[in-house]
Amino acid sequence: MTLPGDEVDELVRLRRQLHRHPELRFTERQTAATLERLLGPLGRIRTGIADTGVVLEIDGGAPGPTVLLRADMDAYPVQDSKQEPYASRNPGVCHACGHDVHMTVAYGVAARLAADPPARGAVTVLFQPAEEIPFGADSGAAAVLADEAFRDRRFDAVLGLHCWPDLPAGAVGIDRATAMAAKDAFRVEVLGRAAHAATPALGRDAILGLTAMVSTLHAAVSRSRNPDELVAFNIGTIAGGASQSQVAERAEATGTLRTHDPVVRERLKEVIERVARQQAAALDLGVRFTWANEMPPVRNAPEVVALAHAELSGHVDVVDLPVPPLTTDDFALLGALGPSLYVKLGVTGERGGAPLHSGAFDVDERCLATGVAALERLTRAVLDGRLAAEAPAPVAGAGTAATPAEAVAR
Template sequence: MTTSTLGLDARLSGDESAELRELRRAIHGDPELRFDEHRTGERLRAFLDGIGELRPGVAGTGLVWTLRGDQPGPSILVRADMDAYPVTEESGAPFASRTPGVSHACGHDVHMTVAAGLARRIAAGGLPRGTLTVLFQPAEEIPFGQPSGARAVLDSGALAERYDAVLGLHCWPELEVGSIGIDGEIAMAAKDAFRVEFDGEAAHVAMPTGGRDALVALSAFVLQFYAVVPRRRDASEPVALNIGTASAGNSQSQLPPASVLTGTIRTHHRATRDRIVAAVDALAEGVAVAHGVGAHVTWSDAMPAVQNAPELVARASAALGPIAVTEGLGLPMASEDFALLDALGPGLYLKLGVSGDETRHALHSPRFAPDERAIDVGVDALETIIRDLLEDER
């Protein structure tokens, strides 16, 4: 098993590091939303041209890059997500998004750059045994009721049926640049999204008894959601709840005949998830009865938790040495469709420290600005883990 003292003292050459920053900034300034990552894919194709095997057009805009070693050995998959996020950037960077309403506020530009740099690094250093596959996956961000990019890739048949290790990473502003977070078990929470529609009857505000107000019903649901639903969990169970959108009506003088809201729950355990889902369903039904309206609840976008394989946690922690952060990471409540790739083999999802002196804004913030030194660290860390895993006799 190899050991490492990497970190900000990463092994990328000056030219290599500059080239990766140039790639990242080109992608960052021209962001594209889910399943529309055409120019992004072309940039990656050009960067990897002539190195290994490259299959474009996976799930529409994704790419699969493969390098085969000289001898049989472990098969390893690395995944990087491609899509940007629907928010206008306010970072002030000279290479900021040129597309209003769209930016890489979740760091996927960094993820792609790390994966592309890794591919070049491994190819340049040689792969004596085994197989390395890098998946550039579209559409990780999933609006309500929309398909998962990971699911689309799996359905495409572009990947092997089984890998010895499935690796991924995500920018993590809670960690300092130069560090890599490794969760001992659950790296990302399970997710369920819901939509609640209330059906009432329109009426003039001067004659409210002739109608049934769907907006008042929605308001009651929102207030009771945060009071009632948390009581369906034990205090020791990690749960995150949110109602993120709400809409109703088109006139100030009318009782709205319909209203709709969407929200999400994040959990770690199946039993907890089932209780929370049941509580949401029961709350919608109760509010409907109390306000004389109809209610319809739709559940969508179910995503299991991302679970790190214990053996990969141990190997990576030892290989990365002092830059590996295994304590104090908190309870992970974000979700990721990387979880679906668990069907392909044991997984390890790393958290790439990206916070420097002036880059401490949260993911999805319009001011999110990761420290670019994290790119070098990410490439070095993944290469260290992969070469350690390739030492196994299979």
């Protein structure tokens, strides 16, 4: 399926505009204003969803199935290192996870649906704030679900897509069941006793305790999982101490655990907390341990997976993804609104590309037309009633078998 050249040019312009002006979670006001201006002629819009989100409603000619399309809006707190005219103009902020692409694709689908309205049904296009979640912060998807605009609503299908550097531009990947992992974020605070560096015996060194704890936790998680259990464990921040001449009174670290299996998830959470407490006690240190941002996995509904293979094969390059990644996304929460599918959009060109959350991340912009074509076709298939009530048995060899490279932990 090919988009006309003028539509592609418009998509490229919009993507670059959004990329130049990224905004962090719950501050996406310029982004929302840009979307409001573009979406106004397409249907009914509501702004202020979960504070900075935008919703567009497009009705068909008669009652029928309903579809929710979701695109996240926020950027990532990293410096843009690209030397491109469309590089970020906001210091320390960059669309390093492709949300500019997600919004552009959602707009492209909405524009095509408005230009050729479906015969029946209705489409809700959600531009969601705050998908990136620092430790202890709120999820944008959770805020959307609490907003009166989505209270007590259900959809026949909930669709979204995510940039995927493991796939080439022109391809879309479909995970068989799990599209993203569960995430459990943690913070461990080590509590010691301050003393002069010249008299360390009078103190209890929180930094020493924390550094020992980091190595011990990595080893404990590694030896508490089996080789066939997909797990990612990361400690991403460490802070502590007040002076080079003082035995540190306090130090803290934050990290995440990513899993697919709920049994493995609970086993490793128990291991992490127990080992942290034991390591602190061994060095006569106090400890405070906190879990936060506990996010369920993104599950693709089997009937929507089957529909995607049936409708997209032969129109775009569909790649069957048998090994689920260990990235996470609060799209998982939107699965409460209806059967969902999270498509992986190939974005890598012939020269390769940087990973997600890198300041060098960029896309081959041919992916924009592919994303629009795929989501529009899926949306119209649902509106036409082609979403089966029950998933058919999996077809061996559906799509192109491919195992994605180990994904970058989000």
